[in-house]
Amino acid sequence: MRILLRNTSTGLYVEPSGCWTNRSETALGFEAMGQAVGFARQSELRNMEVVFCSALPGIEESVPLNSLDVSDNKGSEIVAFKTESSNWRSHFEGIFRALGSRFAK
Secondary structure: OEEEEEEOOOOOEEOOOOOEEOOHHHOOOEOOHHHHHHHHHHOOOOOEEEEEEOOOOOOEEEEEHHHEEEEEEOOEEEEEEOOOOHHHHHHHHHHHHHHHHHHHO
8 A cells, every 4th residue: 555645636646756746656655644744744735635545556545634633753743633523533444444355355
C-alpha cells in the first residue's frame, strides 16, 4: 500500500520533485500517514487529503487532511481525528478492511 497526498480541488498528487501530477504511480509516497500529514503541514499545502492506494490499479481510499489533528512528538508526527465522532474513525478502520479484503482476492 502507498500513502500519498492529493489536492481535493484539482485531484493532483504531490510528486517528489515538488510538482503536481495526475498519476498516482509517480506521486511522492510516504511510509506512514503521520509523515504525509507532517509534509503537508510543513509545506503549507491546503485542500489536501491523505490517499491510501493499493498495489491493484484503481483501488484507493482517502481521508481529508482537515479532519485530522497532528502533533509533533520528538520528530515523529502523531495523527488523531479532530472530532470524537465515530464516523471518521469507523471510516478509517473501514479503509483498511476494504483494502485488506481486496488484497486477499
